[in-house]
């Protein structure tokens with residue numbers, strides 16, 4: 001198939017000046033998506049290996065999902081924050097059925113950053129503490145608090161100063177071990193060093209927020225047994241552990 005880029009560029013020429021370039025966007029203007037394929041204005045088709053922003057878990061435009069969205073839009077599209085709608089309550093109930101342990105309550109938000117902010121605020125209320133910590137190579141979102149515990153892209157001027165009481169712990173990145181040790185003989189030295197570095201600050205941490213697989217930081221899979229030891233450490237601190245599953249699901 002010949003790659004074309006004429007209509008894409010025409011659209012950019014017509015509208016591009018009014019788009020805030022917060023990142024280097026691709027030329028391709030996406031006009032259609034179906035199953036695992038996306039199509040641009042010039043008819044170029046791509047296999048979408050990223051599932052959109054990692055969210056099209058049913059494939060793009062699954063007919064059942066489209067039907068549910070259209071039907072619901074005919075009934076209610078929007079209500080004030082002080083009201084709930086029936087599908088929200090049904091979805092919470094279904095999640096409670098499949099969630100493990102005593103995870104029985106849900107809140108539905110629009111973005112991963114919002115979900116993490118909300119989890120963190122709940123942790124602060126629960127623990128009556130103000131601190132938070134994330135991995136040195138973690139990424140939890142674009143909001144100011146999340147950028148304060150996300151160091152994977154450095155800390156650009158737009159994210160400074162960090163929210164007070166933000167901390168980090170070493171990423172369990174065995175291939176490039178941050179403490180030059182060897183797994184499993186290391187006995188999770190990275191955690192022990194992190195604990196020492198936090199010192200007394202650890203007693204003020206409400207929650208540690210971590211990705212099960214550190215994604216933006218380099219698709220790093222922590223070694224077996226790491227999360228058990230992390231949970232023990234978090235318990236010792238009297239803090240909560242938030243699993244940011246925005247990418248892993």
Ligand SMILES: Cc1ncc(COP(=O)(O)O)c(C=O)c1O
Nearest residue numbers: 111112113139140141244246247
């Ligand atoms: C692990 C992780 N957490 C949080 C976020 C933030 O999600 P959102 O961009 O929907 O705010 C992302 C986004 O890519 C992510 O990868």
